[in-house]
Amino acid sequence: MKRTKTSKAWMMEHVNDAYVQRAKAEGYRARAAYKLLEIDDRDHLLRPGMTVVDLGAAPGSWSQVAVKRCAGGRVFALDLLAIEPITGVDFIQGDFSEDRVLDELTAGLGGSRVDVVLSDMAPNMSGIELTDQARSIHLAELALDFAVNHLREGGAFVVKVFQGAGFMEFREEARQHFRTLAVRKPKASRDRSPEVYLLGTGFKG
Template sequence: MARSKSSAEWLREHVEDIYVQKAQQDGYRTRASYKLIELDEKDQLIKPGMTIIDLGSAPGGWSQVVSRKLQGNGVIIASDILPMDPIVDVNFIQGDFTEESVFEELMGIVNGRPVDLVISDMAPNMSGQASIDQPGSMYLVELALDMARQVLKPNGQFVAKVFQGDGFDEYIKEVRNSFSKVFIRKPKASRARSREVYVVGKGFRA
C-alpha cells in the first residue's frame, strides 16, 4: 500500500531528526529522553537517593534517564498501561494506575518512603481532532497531578507534559496551588509545531 504524503513526510522527518539519531547513538529508546535530560539540567530535578515515580513510562525513555542518573542509588517506579521492556533498577507495573489494585501495587513498592519526584510524559492516542484530543490529554495530566498530590513529600517535585489549549490555564493555576514555584518549559527536543510544553512544579505544599 502506498504511504500517504503526510506519513511519508513524517517518516522522512523522523529518520532525519537529530534527536532520533542521538537516541540511537546513546542507547535511549526514544527521542523523548532528551526532553527530560534538558529539564533536569535546567531545574536540577534528579539526584541520587531519590524515590521517583514515572507515569506513562513506556517505552521507557524517561526511566532510562532516571536510571542512569541515580546509578543504583534510589528507587524508580514506572507504570504504564502498555508493556515495557525491563530497565536496570526500574520497578515496572503494567496497568492503569487509577485502578485501586495497580495503585496499591505501586504504593507497595514505595513502602512508606517519601516520594521526591513524580514525572509524567503521558499523552492519549491522538486522533487529530482537537475537540477529542485536548480533553483526553487534560484528563491524563490531571490524573498525574492527583497522583503527585497523594504521594509527594513536602517540597517534592513534579514534571508533566501538557498540551496548550482548552483547560491549560486552569490546569496551571491548579499546579500553582500545590507548588511554590511553577515553570513552563519547551525543551529543544520538543518539536516546534507541537502544542506540548512541560510544567515543572517545585516545592510541593503537602
C-alpha cells in the same frame, strides 16, 4: 493517499531527526529522553538516592534518565503498555488510576513518599482537536492527583500538557500545590507541537 503522504513525510522527518539519531547512538529508547535531560540540566530535579515515579513510561526513555541520575535510589515506572525491562526500574503494567495498580505501587514504596513524579503521558490522538485536548488535560489532572497524594513535602512534579482549552485552568490548579511553577519547552520538543512541560517544585504537602 493524503494519509500515506503524511505518514511518509513523518517517517522521513523521524529518520532524519537529530535527536532520534542521538538516542540510537547513546542507547536511549526514544528522543523524548532529551526533553527530560534538558529540563533536569536546567532545574536539577534528579539526584542520587531519590525515589522517582514515571507515569506513562513506555517505551522507557525517561526511566532510563531517572535511573542514571538517581543512582542508589528507586525508580518506579507505570504504563498500560509493556516495556522491555530496564535495570534498576520497577515496572508495573496497568492503568495507574485503578486501585490494583496503585496498591501495587504503594506496596513497592513501602510507606515512603516520592521525591519526583514524572508524566510524559499523551492520549491516543483522534485527530479531533477538542477531544484530544480534553483527553490531554484529563491525563494531566490524573498525574497531578497522583503527585499530590504521593509526593513528599518539597518534592517535584513534571507533566506534559498541550496548550489549548483547559490549559490555563490546569496550570492554576497545579500552582496551588507548589511553591514555584514554571513552563518549559525543551529544544527536543518539536516547534509545531503544542506540548509544553509544567514543572512544579517545592510541593507544599
